[in-house]
Structures are given as C-alpha cells and as structure tokens.
Amino acid sequence: MGSPDEATGELTARRYLKDLAAGERRRLRLAVLAGTSAGLLTIGQLVLMASFISRLLVEGAALSTLTPLLAGLMVVLPLRALALYLQETLAQVASVRIRQRVRRSLLDHLAQLGPVRLTSRHSASLANQLVEQVEALDGYFARFQPQLHLALLVPLSILLPVLWLDWLAAIFLLISAPLIPLFMALVGMGAERLNREQFAAVARLSGHFIDRVRGITTLQLFGRTSQATREVHAAADDYRQRSMRTLRLAFLSSAVLEFFASVAIAVVAIYVGFGLLGYIAYGPADELTLFSGLLVLLLAPEFFQPLRSLSQHYHDRAAALGAAEGLVALLTETPDARRMTGGAVPATSHDVLVELEAASVEHLGRGRVLGPVDLSLAAGEVVAVTGPSGVGKSTLLQLLAGFVAPASGSIRVAEGLRLAWMDQRPLLIQGSLADNLLLAAPDATEAEMRRALGRAGLSELLAALPLGLETRLGERGVGLSGGQAQRLALARVFLSRASLVLLDEPTASLDAETQDDLIEALQVLADEGRALVIATHHPALMALAKRRLSLEPEATPREVSHDAPA
Numbered sequence: 001m002g003s004p005d006e007a008t009g010e011l012t013a014r015r016y017l018k019d020l021a022a023g024e025r026r027r028l029r030l031a032v033l034a035g036t037s038a039g040l041l042t043i044g045q046l047v048l049m050a051s052f053i054s055r056l057l058v059e060g061a062a063l064s065t066l067t068p069l070l071a072g073l074m075v076v077l078p079l080r081a082l083a084l085y086l087q088e089t090l091a092q093v094a095s096v097r098i099r100q101r102v103r104r105s106l107l108d109h110l111a112q113l114g115p116v117r118l119t120s121r122h123s124a125s126l127a128n129q130l131v132e133q134v135e136a137l138d139g140y141f142a143r144f145q146p147q148l149h150l151a152l153l154v155p156l157s158i159l160l161p162v163l164w165l166d167w168l169a170a171i172f173l174l175i176s177a178p179l180i181p182l183f184m185a186l187v188g189m190g191a192e193r194l195n196r197e198q199f200a201a202v203a204r205l206s207g208h209f210i211d212r213v214r215g216i217t218t219l220q221l222f223g224r225t226s227q228a229t230r231e232v233h234a235a236a237d238d239y240r241q242r243s244m245r246t247l248r249l250a251f252l253s254s255a256v257l258e259f260f261a262s263v264a265i266a267v268v269a270i271y272v273g274f275g276l277l278g279y280i281a282y283g284p285a286d287e288l289t290l291f292s293g294l295l296v297l298l299l300a301p302e303f304f305q306p307l308r309s310l311s312q313h314y315h316d317r318a319a320a321l322g323a324a325e326g327l328v329a330l331l332t333e334t335p336d337a338r339r340m341t342g343g344a345v346p347a348t349s350h351d352v353l354v355e356l357e358a359a360s361v362e363h364l365g366r367g368r369v370l371g372p373v374d375l376s377l378a379a380g381e382v383v384a385v386t387g388p389s390g391v392g393k394s395t396l397l398q399l400l401a402g403f404v405a406p407a408s409g410s411i412r413v414a415e416g417l418r419l420a421w422m423d424q425r426p427l428l429i430q431g432s433l434a435d436n437l438l439l440a441a442p443d444a445t446e447a448e449m450r451r452a453l454g455r456a457g458l459s460e461l462l463a464a465l466p467l468g469l470e471t472r473l474g475e476r477g478v479g480l481s482g483g484q485a486q487r488l489a490l491a492r493v494f495l496s497r498a499s500l501v502l503l504d505e506p507t508a509s510l511d512a513e514t515q516d517d518l519i520e521a522l523q524v525l526a527d528e529g530r531a532l533v534i535a536t537h538h539p540a541l542m543a544l545a546k547r548r549l550s551l552e553p554e555a556t557p558r559e560v561s562h563d564a565p566a
Contacts (some may be wrong), residue, residue, distance in 0.1 A: 013324035020137070022100060024094035031090035031146045038083035039154035039306070043161060044300040045076045049487060054291035087146065095142035102134050102327065109331055114403045121283055129326055134544075136323035139316025151310040158303045165292045166275075166284045169268055173303050176264035180257055180307040192527070205235045249315075257311040268300040344536040351378050353417055353500050353531050356402055359409035361395050370395040375549060377533065379499060382526045384542045385535040387551035393535035396551070397421075397502045400533060420498035424508035426489030428480075433462075433488070434469040440492035448495060455524065456491035457517050458484065483514035490521050501525060503534045507541060519544060 021028060052069045055061040106129065118126070144205045155177060163170040211220070212228045219225050272293040275285035283452060360371025370392035377383060379401075398404045399411065416433065420440070428436050437449045443450075449469060453462050461484060465471045473480065480488065486506065493501055503522070506516045519540050526532055526544070534541050542548060 012328050013321045015325050016328050017137075017140065017320060020098050020102065021141065024098055024141070026481070027090045027094035027097075028141070028145055029517050031087050031094065032149045033548065034083045034086035035146055037151045038080050038087060039150070039157055039302075041076050041080040041083060041160060042302055043299070045073065045080060045521050046295060046302070047161075048072045048076065050291050050295040050298060053294060054289070059291050067148065077134075086223070088142075091146045093140045095138050095140075099134050099137055102137065103130060105331065106134070108325070109333075113333065116398055116403045129330060133323035133326050136319045139313060140320030144310070144313040144316045144320070144498055147306065147310045149311050151306045152335060154306040155303050162296055162299055162303070165296055166288065167298075168282070168284055169271060169296045172268050172271065173264070174197065176260070176267070176294045177303070179264070180304065180311060205239050211385065215344045216270040227501050254312065257308060261308055264304060265300045269297055272297050331562065352412070353377050353379055353414045355401070355412040356406075357410045357412075359399060359406040359411055361399055361404055362391070362407040370405070370551075371406070372550075373399075373549075377500070379530050379531055380526065380529045381547065382532040382534070384545035384548045385533060385551065386537065386542065386548055388553070390552040391553055393551060394504050396549075397504055397533065397535055400500070401502055414499075417500060418496070418498045418505055419495045419500040419502060420496045421495055421502050421504075422489050422506055423504035424506060425485075426485055426492075428473060428485060430472075430474055432467075432470045432472055433465075436473065436488060437469075437492055437495055440496040449491075452491040452494040453488075455494050456487045456521055458487050458491060483518075486514070486518060489519075490518065493525065498530065500531045500533070503532065503536075505536055505538075507536070515540065 047532050048069050052066055054061075055066060056071075095184070155173075159170055159173060162173060204303075212232055215228075216225070271280065271285070272288065274280045275288040276290070276293050278286070280286070354375070354377045356373050356375040358372040358374060360368055360373070361366050373396065375383070385396055387393055395404070396506075399406060401419060402413075405411075427439075431437070433453075434446075434449060437452065438444060441448070446469060450462065453459060462468060506522075507518055515538070522532060522541075523544060530544075534545065536542065
C-alpha cells in the first residue's frame with residue numbers, strides 16, 4: 001500500500017484531470033456518442049452478415065434475393081468507419097486543446113513565480129514538465145476517457161440482442177465481463193507508481209546530462225570526463241531499468257486480459273457449437289439456429305473489444321496520473337501574493353521611474369535579506385549600489401525588476417515602465433546573432449541590429465564574420481569571448497529602448513580594456529536619458545554614477561553623492 005501522502009497526491013491528481021476534462025466535456029461527449037454509434041452500426045453489420053449466411057446456406061436463397069442485405073452492408077460499413085473517424089478526431093482535438101491550456105497555465109504560473117522562486121528548480125526538470133509530462137496527458141484524454149464510457153455503453157448495447165437471441169449465452173458474457181476490469185485493476189495497480197518514478201528519473205537524467213554538458217570544459221581541465229561519462233551512463237541505465245519495469249507490467253497486464261477474454265469467447269463458442277449439434281438440451285440451447293448461433297458467436301468478440309481497448313489504454317491513465325502529480329505540485333507552489341497582484345503602485349510623479357519607501361525583502365528560512373530601503377529614481381540618473389558581498393545588492397535589483405515583492409514597505413513604478421537586465425553572465429541562446437538580439441526587440445530590423453552592435457563596440461567583429469548576423473552561437477554564447485558576450489548583451493540593451501537598465505556586476509571577469517569600453521558604452525546609455533542602477537565594486541563604475549547607495553549589514557542604507565566619501 002502507498003503512503004498517505006501518495007494517496008493524497010493521487011486523489012489530487014485525479015481531481016486535476018477531472019477539472020481539465022470538464023473544459024472539453026462537449027467534445028468528449030460527442031466522441032463517446034460517435035463511438036457508441038460505431039458500436040450500434042457494428043451490431044447492424046453483424047446482423048446483416050449472419051442473416052446473409054443463414055439464408056444462403058440454410059434456406060438456399062438465390063443471390064439476387066440477397067441483394068438488399070449486401071446493399072445494407074455497403075451502407076453500414078462506411079457509416080461505421082465515419083463514426084470511428086469522428087470518435088478519434090473529436091477526442092484528439094479535445095486532448096490537444098487541454099494540453100494547450102495546461103501549457104499556458106504552466107507558463108503563466110512560472111511567470112508568477114518569477115526567476116528568483118524558480119532558482120530552486122532545474123531548468124531541465126521544468127522543460128521535462130512542460131514537454132514530456134504534458135504530452136503524457138494525451139493518451140488519457142484522447143483514448144482512455146472516451147473508452148471508459150464506451151466500455152459500459154457498447155457491451156450493454158451488444159448484451160441486449162444476445163439476451164433476446166439466447167439468454168444463457170448472455171449470462172456467460174455477463175459473468176465473464178467483470179473479470180477483465182478486475183484483473184486490469186489488480187495487475188495495473190502499481191503502474192501509476194512506476195510512471196511517477198519514471199517521470200522523476202527522466203527529470204533527474206535530463207538535469208544530470210545538461211549539467212555535465214555545460215561543465216564539459218571544467219571537467220576536461222580537471223580530467224574528470226571519464227567519471228562524468230560513467231555517471232551519465234549509470235543515470236541512463238537506471239532510467240532504462242525503470243522503463244523496462246513499466247513495459248513488463250504493461251505486457252503482463254495485456255497478456256492476462258487477452259487470456260481471460262479469449263477464454264470467455266471460447267466458452268461461448270463451445271456452447272454455441274454443442275448447442276447446434278444437439279448435445280446441450282438445457283434452456284434455449286435446443287432452439288439455436290444457424291442465424292442465432294452465428295450472430296451470438298460474432299457478437300461475443302465485439303462484446304469484449306471495448307473492455308480490451310480500455311485495458312490497453314489503462315496505462316495511459318497511469319501515465320497521466322503520474323504526470324498530473326508532478327504538474328499539480330508545481331501549480332500549487334504559491335507565488336508571492338504581492339507579486340501576483342503587481343506588488344507595485346503607480347509612481348507619485350511623472351518624472352519618477354521607480355520609488356522605494358522603507359521596502360524590505362524576506363526569503364523563507366533566511367529572514368530579512370534587504371532593507372528597509374528608500375530610493376527614488378528619475379530618468380537619466382545613474383545610481384551605484386555598493387556594499388560587501390551578500391549584503392543584498394542583487395536582491396535590490398530583483399526588487400526593482402519586480403522579480404520579488406517587498407515584504408514590507410512599498411514600491412511605486414511609472415506606468416508602462418520598460419526595463420532591461422544585464423549581469424556578468426548574460427543569457428545567450430543557441431542560435432544566430434540576430435536570434436539573440438531579437439530577444440530584446442522582436443520587431444527590430446537588420447539596420448537597427450547592426451546599429452546596436454556598433455554602439456556596443458562589435459562592428460569589427462560583425463565585419464569579420466562571413467555570415468554576419470546569421471553567425472551561429474552555441475548555448476550560453478559558445479563562440480564568443482567573455483567580453484564579446486557582454487558587448488552582445490549591451491547591444492540588446494541599446495536595442496530594447498528600456499528606460500531603466502539594471503546591471504549586476506557587469507564588468508566582473510573582464511580585462512581592463514574591455515571594462516573601459518563597457519563603461520564608455522554605459523555612459524552613452526546614461527546620456528540617452530536612461531536610468532541605470534549598477535550593483536558593483538568597481539571604482540570606475542562608481543565614478544560613473546552621480547549617486548551611490550551604500551548597503552551595509554544590519555544597518556539602514558546610506559545614500560551619498562558622487563563626491564562624498566565612501
């Protein structure tokens with residue numbers, strides 16, 4: 001038996017899947033209606049076939065008199081195919097729309113949590129949830145949900161004509177029918193747990209592999225590539241073993257269900273055969289004819305087919321429940337309430353971009369990490385934020401950017417404020433130079449991109465590249481030096497037209513010449529009327545600022561002018 005936490009998680013996951021299905025109830029119901037119609041048309045098809053064979057063999061009817069039966073078959077067959085097509089299409093469309101809605105809700109929730117709250121989660125794990133776990137819901141809504149209803153409606157529709165033809169055969173079917181869902185539940189009881197463990201394993205494997213790829217240079221420098229390779233192989237083998245356990249369970253359950261369905265059909269076939277031969281005199285057996293016996297025999301596999309299909313899709317349910325638990329765990333992570341509602345109010349003056357009043361920030365388990373801070377920032381101002389490491393300089397920038405909300409005090413921002421963020425490790429994606437620039441301004445023209453690169457001091461580099469703006473970069477800017485990566489990030493700032501630029505140690509790890517060029521470019525930004533807030537220890541950046549906000553541990557921040565002593 002699972003733990004109480006597992007039982008609660010499963011119950012929550014079921015409720016979540018039910019709520020998702022409610023949004024597409026109309027399409028799912030139409031899919032069930034189409035599937036039921038296909039079942040009824042199957043009954044009609046088999047009645048026509050049994051009647052055709054019976055009249056041809058028993059009554060010796062001429063083929064010309066059987067033309068209406070053949071015409072009926074020609075009509076029923078395409079109608080049945082159309083009903084099955086509608087069932088599949090409607091269910092698939094419902095599944096696609098549900099998965100789109102889930103992805104939108106996940107992305108909205110991630111935006112509400114913000115980058116600070118998401119630092120505790122690996123990017124590979126989040127990607128796995130957005131892709132793999134959401135895709136795992138497909139089989140549940142496209143196949144299992146409609147089949148769950150069809151497994152009841154279609155067998156009942158078949159049982160009624162069998163009961164009319166031969167009540168003893170109907171009893172055989174009725175007795176054997178519950179065995180399939182019973183053994184389906186027994187054999188598949190551990191499938192959900194295995195799928196949940198498999199999702200966790202693939203998330204760990206994704207994160208493990210990405211971490212090793214990102215650190216490949218460091219691993220090579222320290223001669224640890226062989227050990228890293230063995231670790232990746234071990235993680236992959238663990239995932240392989242979990243996958244094989246899931247597959248073994250799927251094959252075992254399918255074999256058990258096929259066995260019981262085959263035995264039940266064989267019992268009906270033996271009964272019909274011996275009844276037609278006159279060896280069974282009990283009940284309606286002596287009244288069996290070729291028509292009734294053949295129709296019962298043809299209907300028996302169709303009676304079990306919806307149950308067998310349900311058993312095949314039972315693992316779609318287990319996979320969806322396992323995925324839903326992970327999705328619910330992420331969606332129930334509570335964002336900062338003040339950040340969700342904006343956390344900020346309009347600035348009191350049109351000239352003020354951002355205004356902090358006794359604002360402080362607290363982190364769970366760490367208490368207060370910043371504040372209280374008072375700061376008023378107008379367009380064109382440059383403020384240097386100084387202080388020892390760990391005093392809260394980066395947290396102040398996060399507060400100004402809206403990544404975190406103040407635990408106390410207030411923050412006011414100008415309406416429609418646009419901001420840009422730049423730190424010592426700029427985010428560069430795998431793609432072209434143009435792709436990386438368009439992150440800041442999706443509608444930028446080629447001329448605007450070239451102008452921004454020139455202002456950031458990358459004109460010579462661009463001219464030396466054979467492919468120009470189409471030059472490909474690796475993840476995190478592989479192919480560029482540290483200084484070039486910083487300049488590219490600065491070009492994005494120029495391109496963004498942001499009125500507030502937040503910089504976190506932008507000159508760290510750069511050589512002196514690159515630092516000087518970067519500081520000159522920042523001066524150009526300030527001359528354009530953009531407000532700059534720079535968290536730094538660098539004297540030249542402090543000299544660039546006209547105001548300095550000095551953060552000190554367990555003390556009220558001091559704001560000093562450029563000429564005041566540190």
